Amino acid sequence: MTNDFGWHTYSPHSDFVARYLRTGEYLDQALEALARFTRYFSAEVAVRDFLNDFPDETMKAVDAWARDQDHRTRRLASEATRPLLPCAPRISLPDDVALPVLEQLYGDSITYVRTSVANHLHDLSVTQPDLVLATFQRWKVSGLVPDKHFAFIARQALRSRLKKGWPGAYAFLGYAPDAPVELTPLVLERTELVDGDTLSFSATLTTTAPVPVHVMFVISSTTRTGKPREKVYFLLRSTGKPGEKLPLAKDHVLRSTATVELTPGAYSIALQVNGRRFPEATFRVREA
16 A cells, blocks of 8 residues: 555445454454455444444454554554544444553554544543543653654644643643733734635734743634534644744635535634633624
8 A cells, every 4th residue: 555544445345344244253354354454445434333243352353453563453443443433433332442552552653553542532532631631641751652742642632622721731731821921902904704705813922931832713603593603723832932022913714614604794703822712803704
């Protein structure tokens, strides 16, 4: 294979195994087949049917996959057991069932595997954020992973918690929620826009002490049914220095997507620094 994920032309092989060989008679052969097929096209969706029907036997195989020589099979151990794997059936096992597997994989030499570990923990952070944070604290103390690899896994896994402003995530990553930060009021280039226009904004950050800062911007609106909606976007990671002005600016395109409609009405935008939300500025989206 010329890429990690493989070629889609091989996806029917794993699907066939899940549909027709998911029986006690063929179980060992079927699981071995999926471990091989994943080297040609990622087989995590097919594995989930086995996790539901034969949880103990499949988890035993997953544990063995985590030690496989092929990195795509090792990645399968993490990816197949993700609590919230996209476009895949849910599994009936506890969300944290694969933590022992992740213990084997978080220090993997291959980025493809470490990324799966990060995404797995991101799923788990939805329901058990404290457990994820405790896991990271334990791994950090172990010192088994180079700092840059560990930082990548932690940021990826905690990304939704960062968007929500969870102090525990910011503190763990070295961003003090109570950092001495001040912001000038947000300035918007335009306050009347339509779908497809660019929202340009700017502000200036200052600090009274040298502190790491993690900046996001939050766009708030309501759906056509009146339900509140927030979208949070990463803006900047930097270090604020006393007496220096850190410019914060962005040209953000407002555009409807296949899953999110940009509805006309009142909107607001706010900056979030180390999880702390600052005063918002308002604008309107008009019918095109």
